[in-house]
Amino acid sequence: MQKELKVIGKPMPKLDAGIKVSGKAVYGQDVVLPDMLYGAILRTEYPVAELVSIDTSKAEQLAGVVSIITADDVDVNNISYRRDHPALKKGRVNCIRDEIAAVAAETPAIAREALKLIEVKYNVQEGVFDPFEALKDDAPQINEFSSHEKNKNISHPFHYEHGDLQQQKDKSAHIVTSRYFLPRMTHACLAPCAITADYSNIDNRLTLYSVTQVPFLYQRDMAHVLKMEPSRIRVIQTVIGGGFGSKLDMYPYEPICALLAMKSGRPVQITFDREEEFIASPTRQKMVIDLTSGVDEKGKFTFRVAKIIMDNGAYTSWGATTPFVMMQTFSSMYQMPACVFDADAVYTNNVYAGSFRGYGNPQATFAVERNIDLLAEKLGMDKAEIRLLNANFRGEFTGQELEFNTCGHKDALEMVIDGVGKTRKENDKDQKRYKKGIGFASMLHVGGGAKIYPSDGCGTILKMDDYGYLTIITGSSEIGQGSETVLGMMAAEELGIGIEKIRVINTDTDIKPWDVGVHASRTSFVAGNSLLGAIKELKTKLSPKAAEMLKTDEDDLEYDGGTVKSIKTGESIKIDKVARQIHFKGPNDLLTVSHYYEPGSKFADKNFKGNISGAYAFAAQAIEVEVDTYTGNVRVLNIHMAQDVGKVLNPLGLGGQIEGGVVMGMGYALTEELKVDNGYILNPSFHEYKLPTACDIPEIHFYPIETIDEAGPYGAKGVGEAPLIPTAAAIANAVSNAIGVEIDSLPITPEKVLQALSNKS
Amino acid sequence: MNFNVASPETNEELFEVIAANQGRNFRFGAGCTDLLIELKKQPEKDLTVINLGYLNDPQFNSIENNDGSVRIGALVTANRITSDLTIQERLPVLYEAANQLASGQIRQVATIGGNLCTASPAGDMACALVALKAECEILSANGKVRVVPIEDFFTGVRKTDLKENEILRSVQIPVNNSGExxxxxxxxxxxxxxxxxxxxxxxxxxxxxxxxxxxxxxxxxxxxxxxxxxxxxxxxxxxxxxxxxxxxxxxxxxxxxxxxxxxxxxxxxxxxxxxxxxxxxxxxxxxx
The missing domain is CATH 3.30.390.50 (CO dehydrogenase flavoprotein, C-terminal domain)
Structure with a gap:
């Protein structure tokens, strides 16, 4: 039986809250090294052009300029897992972000001034900005490093299928087909990109003060680009002001900064201003999804056929692999007898997409959930009922071979259906001008890591000092998601020491053990399990000594209140005293241990089948909206969110993740779109890129569901991405419900709503 | 974004600095909420910003309730307008426009004069003032004052009737006190x-x-x-x-x-x- 928990499940303020609210946190922008220079990057003026010449001579004359580099000055490999992205562009530019030259100077102002003095002659060319155009035979090859056989402009194709499609089509009473359009969304991290590179030509080591969320993959990628040994690169993560997936890839500015440091022999810092952040950061994939779904006469789903074209942009990032996640939603969210899925990441001359919280899942969920409403309408079936009927269940082994050992899907649906019933007041009848509606959506996402890299593990080193203070050195990273607090809570729970005696070290690849990085909602799950394993090993040192000192059996020990207690005799001894005895008396050892945890998940086979995660998270949302038919404005009135989190570890941190995610989902649903026209970004500022504000946020009713998954720490599953994923789908369904129109694209702007109403009448 | 700043504190200093800049490139800045964004986007050469932030003149800085009218100095901020009881009660249109302007931080510094002189077709307080048939009181560097109806004040996108040696001092809004x-x-x-x-x-x-x-x-x-x-x-x-x-x-x-x-x-x-x-x-x- 699980013992009573004293720390886990109780609200705990984040360990880094103090330094953040007091302004003491050192973000990338705050790093200052002796003798440091400031770097700036010259980007192209035109999305597509031949680079006729680059003349840096005038810039070199400017006082205070120390180094200038172009592609001709460096010997490097390409970036990206497709190796299709040169850090500095040679010969031609392919999108408006393209880096042509970089300057290191004594001050940021001099560096910017020098950029203006670099003379570039362009031979401007026509670009291809529509992926469907790029797929045509007569389209030019957009990326010269593109290597896929299927089509010169396809970076990465995916195909998946299960079940007997024809049989399921025959069983179907209704079939619906729709095309959905999903926009580019940008992460809008509070802290723009920043890096400081420091190269020592004495020992040929490179130190990077970086904002990466995957430090060990980053170290390897940087080494590849710079043709260095990875172990000569030390990655120190600064406090990171928002990641949301944007820092999963390495981008050109990072090796460029390292190259400037190598050339100048001095540390160099590059930071983006807000406009550059909008222009040069990756986005959520813009995509077009064609989805056909079937249902039998009783309302059971029969099949899904999805065909997706993703606008990859000019180069490939991890974002091109979002089909890995999307196919799970099509194949396995709600019981699904048959599924055929195709997705192509297509090169265009637009800005390239990257990875973003939810990793394709918000798009996939939007399509699936809109189709479900259409099917329910055809059947004349209640939209809550059809979802309950098809909900996933514990013990389900899906067509894609995902194993749902725990599953709170149905419970989540029931909670939000009940919740929305309560907030929708009876007297809330539709008025002439304002129409109200309710929408439902579910979500399925990995909740125990995702085995896509040769290891999905995390290492932990523990050190307890002579005074009973614990240092947790974890491979995992903190990017604001609150995982280091959760790790501290776990250690406090297991060792019975106050959280103030625990320190988490998690920012230095020279010190911390390996971890694959912050992604796939995995950190609390994987790093938590790793920590629990390490604590077990620490106790194999602590417990024998404590038992000896207390003259009792190891099995009778309890760690509580800074002491080790004998349950039998009631006697206790301070834990630091045990530590000192081990150190100074015998066995003359230090309380230092390490542990590596690898989740029990499997790799997918070549057909993308396999149980790739240690656990799966489920959620459901019911959202109430009010549509102003005069202006088309959608006001979200209530959001009911129920999520199978396995086990609530830190209710405060969880609440933050839920509310933050839901709000991000609202932005995706209603206001946010990075607008790109002929390759140019039209709204690179917070003035025209519309994030929701506090005034737009409704009551968020959150219902955690605890299914206690034995794979997770205390039964917990990953939670970080889930709250964002179903929000846009549920809002779209609610708007459609309110005014009786099809909503097939995001964001649902007032103009689209008014246009739909006008088309209807 | 480089520019010179002149910060007159009295009317005399204001007149002097306006006179000294005739024929040169200068702009007035009060809350600077639009101006700085504009200058960041399009830096201007040899620009002087005449900073009105230190100007100490009640005719620029205060709200006066007179019989039959309210006079609002050009340097009065949106926040001050929203907290004025007469405006709240008698001129809800102006109160609401000021209250819906941008964000709390911007309302704290953005002035009614700036909102008018920017002459944006999207100006919120400006729109309310047009509905209210306000009159603009314009002061020239030689001390002369002229009054123009607000409708004539706007002459095009970001264009006003102000001459090079003139500055907007206040707006006067008729208020009906008959109890209607x-x-x-x-x-x-x-x-x-x-x-x-x-x-x-x-x-x-x-x-x-x-x-x-x-x-x-x-x-x-x-x-x-x-x-x-x-x-x-x-x-x-x-x-x-x-x-x-x-x-x-x-x-x-x-x-x-x-x-x-x-x-x-x-x-x-x-x-x-x-x-x-x-x-x-x-x-x-x-x-x-």
């Missing part, structure tokens, strides 16, 4: 509920006698033409009517008259079609 009811408000349409720039705006200020007759109407529209427009035929249409008897056909006729003043463009925020559609809808909504 007012139906007055500001409708701002955008994508989100705050920190928004108007996609369409409508300011209305209608006075109604105790026996329900409309004696005066002021209607102005924003973001649908190169300048803020006063919809005089819509105002005339209302004058003399019984307020409570305006039904749906009257309000649609009223909205149609307002539309005649709109000549919107399509831009990144919305299409011309959307702007006209919404303008019609919100126009009729003021009688619902």
């Amino acid at each position: 009811k007012v139906h007055s408000g500001f409708i701002k349409v955008g994508v989100r509920r705050s920190m928004e720039c108007s996609v369409v705006s409508l300011a209305y200020h209608i006075q109604i006698t105790a026996d329900d007759i409309i004696t005066l109407a002021g209607i102005a529209i924003g973001s649908v033409a190169p300048t803020i427009k006063f919809a005089s035929s819509a105002c005339e249409y209302l004058t003399g009517k019984r307020f409570s008897e305006i039904g749906s056909s009257e309000s649609e006729e009223f909205a149609t008259k307002i539309l005649e003043y709109a000549s919107p463009i399509s831009d990144i925020r919305a299409s011309a079609w959307y702007r006209e559609e919404v303008l019609f809808n919100i126009s009729k909504s003021i009688f619902e």
Whole structure:
């Protein structure tokens, strides 16, 4: 039986809250090294052009300029897992972000001034900005490093299928087909990109003060680009002001900064201003999804056929692999007898997409959930009922071979259906001008890591000092998601020491053990399990000594209140005293241990089948909206969110993740779109890129569901991405419900709503 | 973004610095909420910003309640306007416009004079002032004062009637103290509920006698033409009517008259079609 928990499940303020609210946190922008220079990057003026010449001579004359580099000055490999992205562009530019030259100077102002003095002659060319155009035979090859056989402009194709499609089509009473359009969304991290590179030509080591969320993959990628040994690169993560997936890839500015440091022999810092952040950061994939779904006469789903074209942009990032996640939603969210899925990441001359919280899942969920409403309408079936009927269940082994050992899907649906019933007041009848509606959506996402890299593990080193203070050195990273607090809570729970005696070290690849990085909602799950394993090993040192000192059996020990207690005799001894005895008396050892945890998940086979995660998270949302038919404005009135989190570890941190995610989902649903026209970004500022504000946020009713998954720490599953994923789908369904129109694209702007109403009448 | 700054503290210093900059490139800055963004986007060479932040003159800095009018100094911030009780009670259209302007931080420093002199067709307080038929009091560097009706103040997109040696000192708004009811408000349409720039705006200020007759109407529209427009035929249409008897056909006729003043463009925020559609809808909504 699980013992009573004293720390886990109780609200705990984040360990880094103090330094953040007091302004003491050192973000990338705050790093200052002796003798440091400031770097700036010259980007192209035109999305597509031949680079006729680059003349840096005038810039070199400017006082205070120390180094200038172009592609001709460096010997490097390409970036990206497709190796299709040169850090500095040679010969031609392919999108408006393209880096042509970089300057290191004594001050940021001099560096910017020098950029203006670099003379570039362009031979401007026509670009291809529509992926469907790029797929045509007569389209030019957009990326010269593109290597896929299927089509010169396809970076990465995916195909998946299960079940007997024809049989399921025959069983179907209704079939619906729709095309959905999903926009580019940008992460809008509070802290723009920043890096400081420091190269020592004495020992040929490179130190990077970086904002990466995957430090060990980053170290390897940087080494590849710079043709260095990875172990000569030390990655120190600064406090990171928002990641949301944007820092999963390495981008050109990072090796460029390292190259400037190598050339100048001095540390160099590059930071983006807000406009550059909008222009040069990756986005959520813009995509077009064609989805056909079937249902039998009783309302059971029969099949899904999805065909997706993703606008990859000019180069490939991890974002091109979002089909890995999307196919799970099509194949396995709600019981699904048959599924055929195709997705192509297509090169265009637009800005390239990257990875973003939810990793394709918000798009996939939007399509699936809109189709479900259409099917329910055809059947004349209640939209809550059809979802309950098809909900996933514990013990389900899906067509894609995902194993749902725990599953709170149905419970989540029931909670939000009940919740929305309560907030929708009876007297809330539709008025002439304002129409109200309710929408439902579910979500399925990995909740125990995702085995896509040769290891999905995390290492932990523990050190307890002579005074009973614990240092947790974890491979995992903190990017604001609150995982280091959760790790501290776990250690406090297991060792019975106050959280103030625990320190988490998690920012230095020279010190911390390996971890694959912050992604796939995995950190609390994987790093938590790793920590629990390490604590077990620490106790194999602590417990024998404590038992000896207390003259009792190891099995009778309890760690509580800074002491080790004998349950039998009631006697206790301070834990630091045990530590000192081990150190100074015998066995003359230090309380230092390490542990590596690898989740029990499997790799997918070549057909993308396999149980790739240690656990799966489920959620459901019911959202109430009010549509102003005069202006088309959608006001979200209530959001009911129920999520199978396995086990609530830190209710405060969880609440933050839920509310933050839901709000991000609202932005995706209603206001946010990075607008790109002929390759140019039209709204690179917070003035025209519309994030929701506090005034737009409704009551968020959150219902955690605890299914206690034995794979997770205390039964917990990953939670970080889930709250964002179903929000846009549920809002779209609610708007459609309110005014009786099809909503097939995001964001649902007032103009689209008014246009739909006008088309209807 | 480099520029010289001159910060006059008295009228005399102000006149001097204006005179000294004649024939040169200079701009006035008060809250600077628009100016700095503009200069960041398009830096100007040899620019002097005449910073009005230290100018100590009640005629620029205060709100005066006179008999039959309210006089608001050009340097009065949006926040001060929203906290003025007379404006709240007698001029709801201006109160609402000031309250919906941008964000709390910006309202703390943005001035009514800046909102007018920027002459944006999307100016919120400016739109309210047009509906209120305010008058602009303009001071020249030689100490002369002239008064122009606000409608004549705006001459084009970001263009005003101000001459090179002139500065806006205050706006004067007529207030009816006869105890008539007012139906007055500001409708701002955008994508989100705050920190928004108007996609369409409508300011209305209608006075109604105790026996329900409309004696005066002021209607102005924003973001649908190169300048803020006063919809005089819509105002005339209302004058003399019984307020409570305006039904749906009257309000649609009223909205149609307002539309005649709109000549919107399509831009990144919305299409011309959307702007006209919404303008019609919100126009009729003021009688619902």
